[in-house]
Amino acid sequence: MARLRLFRTTTVRLAMLYLGLFLASVLLVLWMVYWSTAGFVTGQADEEIKSEVRTLLERWQLGGVGALAAAVAERSARGDADGIYLLTLPTATPLTGNLSSWPPEASSDGWVTFDVRERGVDGDGSGKADARAIAATLPGGFRLLVGRDMRDVDAYADRLEAVIGWSLALTLALGVLGGMFMSRAMLRRLEDVNRTARAIGAGELAQRVPVGSGGDEFDRLATTINTMLDRIQDLLSGMRHVSQGIAHDLRTPLTRLRARLELALMEEQGPADPRAVLEEAVEEVDRLLATFRALLSIAEVESGAGQEPAIPVRLDELARRVAELYEPAAEIQGVALSVEAAGPVTVMGNEQLLAQALANLTDNAVKYTPAGGRVAIAVSAESGRALAIVADSGPGIPTEERERVVKRFARLERDQALPGSGLGLSLVEAVAHRHGGRLRLEDNAPGLRAVLDLPVA
């Protein structure tokens, strides 16, 4: 089963495909080597035979049959050579040479191949012709046969074939082994990813894919997956935080509301002022809905749902309009609200969201600054960043609390009595993120300096 599955994996299939291609090319190369080498050796033998025939015919022309017979006899006497010679009388009776009889295959003149039945061996049993020769009829009926014993050449070719066969077998074996080894190595690394994913699927969210030191594509994949997992874990813990927040901030008013309504029902003659009870209930529901809406809009901004195309937004004009909206409220509170912008500052984004972010920061600043204080909004652009700064002279936020107050439902201990949902800064941060920027909370000594840091258009 395991082996079957192994063959179904992509890496193994790829390795097999590659092996097939490799084998085909090796086969082609070896065939070319065989064809050129064996062909060359055979051609060489043919050339030698032709030159012998020429030499012997010259002897015959110069010295007649006698000289030819002597030359043939002399060559036949060289026992060690591969040469085959035979000269016959017109009656086909052998005159001289190292063959005992004229081979029946050589009935006509020209190239002929035949089995050598003497010279100690009766053929090589391969069914292949052992010898190659030229047969020629001389004037007067004498016949001459000049040839070569090809068994050595054949043996060479056989050997070549065997070597090629073995090479192929070896290549195949090494290829299969190498392919298996490489696939295994790849599968093992993929299995690391798989195992981590399974563990996370089973609920072990802290699991991470092991990253090697090589920095290869598997390491990069592992790093990317780990980054993704970190983000998912962040989102999950954010969600857990939000559900705790919802549990507290929505349940408390719901409990209050329920108790109030239940109490009204319990009174014998009905509540003294049923209208007041209902009005209070509606107000409570409205507050709940406002919190609910704020949560939803943060979620929408964060998820970037249906991202509409960004348009150029003049941050300086936005700041002036927001200041104008809050100016009467600040005046009643006894807070001096000022706005300052050096020149036009443009960012790309969603005007409503950016306005809301600025409004939230201004709202906070005005709300928390005591009478006689001031709130200054400043918009500027420097080195590719657009900065919208809302600075107040209020009580500020302690350094160690600055990171926490941005979280949903997070409020400072001292502000619990003041109205507020603890969602304002979360929305500002979500808007900043969506626009590729961030929210920085700094010390205004005294007071808070909230910096909306965005990339300039």
Add this chain to the structure above:
Amino acid sequence: MKILVIEDDIQAAAYMAKGLREAGHVVDHARDGTEGLFLAGSEHYDVLVVDRMLPGRDGLSLLGVLRATGNDTPALVLSALGSVEDRVKGLRAGGDDYLTKPYAFSELLARLENLGRRRAPGQQAPTRLAVGGLELDLLARTASRDGRPIELQPREFQLLEFLMRNAGSVVTRTMLLEQVWNYHFDPQTNVIDVHIARLRQKVDKGFDPPMIHTVRGAGYMLRG
């Protein structure tokens, strides 16, 4: 006004119809997009309430068909989808106003009356508005009450203009924020109340009777 409510939630539609009838309007109810399209096309209505998600034919496509056939009855789109993009889509499809569920009935009523008024007699755009002793010159951007000039900031002028155009009807804080400031979000603190208080100082102080009234749980109303 004659109002057509196209809403598939029967109970929600019944509440809405009851409230609208109590406010003195005539209400028809369609349960799905097909019926709604038929009614809107065959009868005359002053204003339509269209739920965005409807069986049969969704609210936005219904509006698309109506507008394509030349029917320009003002329509308020009701939707559970409240993001900025959803609102833009709703208005682009032919909606004249957009209200996210859950809504306060007073908000719905105020917006419907505002929509119905917008369509009222197609006379030329007026250059002067007058309610009681209050007069607004839209060209010269000046205001006066009982002949005495009132100094107004540009935004105060816009605020008063919107109140005067809707004189006798409730305008909600959200409507003011949307129409006067063009903001479609909840500014947490009641900044609008402070603006109204300021305007009241100028319009009502030293005059009788007061014209800008607070309508509890709903918003404001200017009456002559």
